[in-house]
Amino acid sequence: xxxxxxxxxxxxxxxxxxxxxxxxxxxxxxxxxxxxxxxxxxxxxxxxxxxxxxxxxxxxxxxxxxxxxxxxxxxxxxxxxxxxxxxxxxxxxxxxxxxxxx
Numbered sequence: 001x002x003x004x005x006x007x008x009x010x011x012x013x014x015x016x017x018x019x020x021x022x023x024x025x026x027x028x029x030x031x032x033x034x035x036x037x038x039x040x041x042x043x044x045x046x047x048x049x050x051x052x053x054x055x056x057x058x059x060x061x062x063x064x065x066x067x068x069x070x071x072x073x074x075x076x077x078x079x080x081x082x083x084x085x086x087x088x089x090x091x092x093x094x095x096x097x098x099x100x101x102x
Contacts, residue, residue, distance in 0.1 A: 008078045008080060008081045008085035008086065008087055009081055009085060010031075010078070010081040010082060010083030010084060010085060011083070011084050011085060011086065011089075016028060016033075016084055019089055020033075023092065023093070023096060024096075026092055028084070029075070031077055031082060031083040031084065032075045032076060032077035032084065032088075033075070033076040033077070033084055033088055033089075033092055034073060034074065034075050034076075035073075035074050035092070035095075036071055036072070036073045036074075037071065037072045037073075037074070037099065038070060038071050039070045039071070039072070040070065041070060042069050042070060044070070045067055045069070045070055045071065045072050046067070048072055048099065049065055049067060049072060051098050051099075052065065052072075052074065052095055052098075055091065055094045055095060055098060056091065059087070059090065059091055059094065061078070061087045061088070061090075061091050063075055063076045063091065064076075064077075074095065076088040076091055076092055
């Protein structure tokens, strides 16, 4: 049997803008969603990165992560769709939920 692979479709501008109105801190940069998180220390930034890594592995969707001492910049995009998809929005929501609980 062959596994059916569903290609994620890039969302339109209106869908992304509507979603961003409901989510603090996320912005669009080209074909990606980005958000910067600030922490009290490098160690706390790395704890956050590890939390994001767990979420990303569970969802099988991985962000670009840039760590600069006490700041972490996440960039979400679906490369196969060349843009922002429902997978990116779902991961962003999971990240926000995980960080608001701590």
